[in-house]
Amino acid sequence: MSFTLHGLAVSQGIAIGRAHLISHATLEVAHYAIRERDVPREIARFEEALTTVRNELGVLNTEASAPGTPSELSALVGVHALFLDDPLIAAVPKDLIRARLCNAEWALVQQMELLVAQFEEIDDSYLRERKHDIVQVVERVLRALLGKPRRLTKKGIDSEIVIVAHDLSPADTIQFKNLKIAGFVTDLGGSTSHTAIVARSLAIPAVVGLHHARPLVREDDLIIVDGTRGVLIVDPDARVLEEYRLRKREVELERSKLKRLKTARATTLDDVDISLQANIELPQDIEQVKDAGADGIGLFRTEFLFMNRDTLPSEDEQFEAYRLVAKALAGKPVTIRTLDIGADKTARALVGAERQAPNPALGLRAIRYCLAEPQIFLAQLRAILRASNFGKVQILVPMLAHATEIAQTLAMIEQAKQQLRERRCKFDENIAIGGMIEIPAAALALGPFVKRLQFISIGTNDLIQYLLAIDRTDESVSHLYDPLHPAVLQLLAQVIQTARKADMPVAICGELAGDPQMTRLLLGMGLRQFSMHPTQLLEVKQQIVMADTGQLAAKVARILRLDDPERIREQVEKL
Numbered sequence: 001m002s003f004t005l006h007g008l009a010v011s012q013g014i015a016i017g018r019a020h021l022i023s024h025a026t027l028e029v030a031h032y033a034i035r036e037r038d039v040p041r042e043i044a045r046f047e048e049a050l051t052t053v054r055n056e057l058g059v060l061n062t063e064a065s066a067p068g069t070p071s072e073l074s075a076l077v078g079v080h081a082l083f084l085d086d087p088l089i090a091a092v093p094k095d096l097i098r099a100r101l102c103n104a105e106w107a108l109v110q111q112m113e114l115l116v117a118q119f120e121e122i123d124d125s126y127l128r129e130r131k132h133d134i135v136q137v138v139e140r141v142l143r144a145l146l147g148k149p150r151r152l153t154k155k156g157i158d159s160e161i162v163i164v165a166h167d168l169s170p171a172d173t174i175q176f177k178n179l180k181i182a183g184f185v186t187d188l189g190g191s192t193s194h195t196a197i198v199a200r201s202l203a204i205p206a207v208v209g210l211h212h213a214r215p216l217v218r219e220d221d222l223i224i225v226d227g228t229r230g231v232l233i234v235d236p237d238a239r240v241l242e243e244y245r246l247r248k249r250e251v252e253l254e255r256s257k258l259k260r261l262k263t264a265r266a267t268t269l270d271d272v273d274i275s276l277q278a279n280i281e282l283p284q285d286i287e288q289v290k291d292a293g294a295d296g297i298g299l300f301r302t303e304f305l306f307m308n309r310d311t312l313p314s315e316d317e318q319f320e321a322y323r324l325v326a327k328a329l330a331g332k333p334v335t336i337r338t339l340d341i342g343a344d345k346t347a348r349a350l351v352g353a354e355r356q357a358p359n360p361a362l363g364l365r366a367i368r369y370c371l372a373e374p375q376i377f378l379a380q381l382r383a384i385l386r387a388s389n390f391g392k393v394q395i396l397v398p399m400l401a402h403a404t405e406i407a408q409t410l411a412m413i414e415q416a417k418q419q420l421r422e423r424r425c426k427f428d429e430n431i432a433i434g435g436m437i438e439i440p441a442a443a444l445a446l447g448p449f450v451k452r453l454q455f456i457s458i459g460t461n462d463l464i465q466y467l468l469a470i471d472r473t474d475e476s477v478s479h480l481y482d483p484l485h486p487a488v489l490q491l492l493a494q495v496i497q498t499a500r501k502a503d504m505p506v507a508i509c510g511e512l513a514g515d516p517q518m519t520r521l522l523l524g525m526g527l528r529q530f531s532m533h534p535t536q537l538l539e540v541k542q543q544i545v546m547a548d549t550g551q552l553a554a555k556v557a558r559i560l561r562l563d564d565p566e567r568i569r570e571q572v573e574k575l
């Protein structure tokens with residue numbers, strides 16, 4: 001039966017494909033009793049599933065030993081293989097099938113819950129976290145039991161699959177970069193959550209905040225994801241399907257037409273040059289950066305190098321990643337942001353990752369975490385500094401608010417430089433250091449930034465979250481996340497103008513910079529440097545080449561005097 005759900009449009013485009021449900025196995029499995037005489041058959045089913053998973057892990061192990069694959073992957077597969085053959089998983093469920101006359105899935109889940117509970121009692125956080133491996137192994141066996149061993153690896157997936165999940169973390173989503181997925185939908189999530197941001201960087205259509213998609217959609221249902229309107233259509237009828245196929249082709253055509261702008265300069269009608277830079281999450285994104293013809297990298301979110309692994313990336317490993325990007329950009333600026341972990345971005349390898357902060361968005365996040373963990377911070381700073389010998393690298397520090405934080409950060413950078421001098425390692429002594437403006441206090445009191453740093457970059461995702469007191473990951477308040485709120489506009493204009501008066505380079509690297517509906521407004525405020533996902537760059541450039549900054553400045557000055565949100569919206573649309 002066809003039905004439609006509405007959520008938040010977070011990544012444009014249309015995907016048509018088969019649903020692949022991702023969830024915790026416990027929610028999924030059928031519970032039923034079996035007859036005594038069916039016990040041997042049920043046990044055989046279970047053993048067959050174990051064999052299937054053993055073979056799957058064997059294949060994965062071969063893939064994981066291929067050159068260039070992170071060593072953690074092979075270690076992880078090894079751990080999963082060990083768990084799979086442990087009698088606690090391979091044998092105890094058979095006893096349960098015999099003793100309780102329950103189906104194999106049910107027996108396995110009961111045993112998993114017992115093991116997870118035992119792991120949760122362990123004091124050592126490293127060992128305690130192994131419960132996730134148990135759950136993942138059990139999920140594999142359950143999928144095999146259900147006859148759906150489809151797995152998310154490079155080879156197994158086809159591009160017509162749409163992921164349907166209750167929630168996805170940024171760490172889950174970043175893994176899609178290596179897979180061909182048509183789109184994804186989730187029940188939770190806000191439009192500037194990092195999950196949504198990664199979706200945009202993948203250029204795959206996505207809708208979040210659907211509330212009931214996960215329980216209502218079934219595996220293999222045919223679904224349409226309209227990432228522009230925020231709609232999910234399940235089991236569409238022939239007419240709707242045809243209409244969407246047509247729209248999908250139109251969107252693709254539009255995108256390919258935009259490619260003509262790749263080599264055009266981003267210059268306005270009144271001859272003002274605009275710098276269009278790219279945001280990246282991983283070194284592999286540089287292909288896209290080149291394809292879009294970006295003027296550099298305005299934001300490298302390095303925390304993604306720390307996710308989905310059990311150990312920290314070493315200084316050398318980080319150096320290799322940063323050097324790769326610096327070299328590939330061949331002299332264009334590469335702005336490497338220091339670790340911004342915390343809030344919705346977590347990494348199990350980091351100290352304190354298991355701690356549940358009472359309010360993570362206001363807690364030990366980003367630079368606050370780095371200053372509290374100087375060894376982790378110094379290792380990253382040394383890696384960035386070493387990479388500065390291979391291109392035009394600059395350092396960007398997230399979440400600064402206090403003059404003391406700026407002073408401490410600069411002292412740490414100096415310490416990292418000194419360590420490298422002692423090691424006789426080369427680096428750019430004059431490396432530019434910038435701060436992100438993403439806390440209202442920083443935006444209102446720019447003095448220490450202007451005095452001590454070389455550039456600023458406005459992180460509108462967080463700036464809006466903190467200014468309007470709206471959790472960017474919470475779909476229940478996402479309707480209040482309004483970039484056109486008069487307070488947001490006034491603050492942005494104030495920061496841009498103050499920086500320009502002080503001759504301080506200022507960019508925006510939050511999602512606003514990549515929204516073509518905002519381009520003219522930001523130009524009118526005086527912004528000349530934008531950083532966004534490479535996938536959005538040509539659409540923004542299209543706006544720039546048709547704009548006149550002189551005319552826009554006058555119109556935007558009038559908009560800034562308005563306080564009626566409806567009037568503001570109307571006037572911004574008319575710009």
Ligand code: PEP
Binds near residue numbers: 301458459460461509
């Ligand atoms: C921002 O806050 O706008 C920003 C660019 O940083 P992030 O989205 O990674 O928090």
Ligand code: MG
Binds near residue numbers: 398459461462
């Ligand atoms: Mg931020």
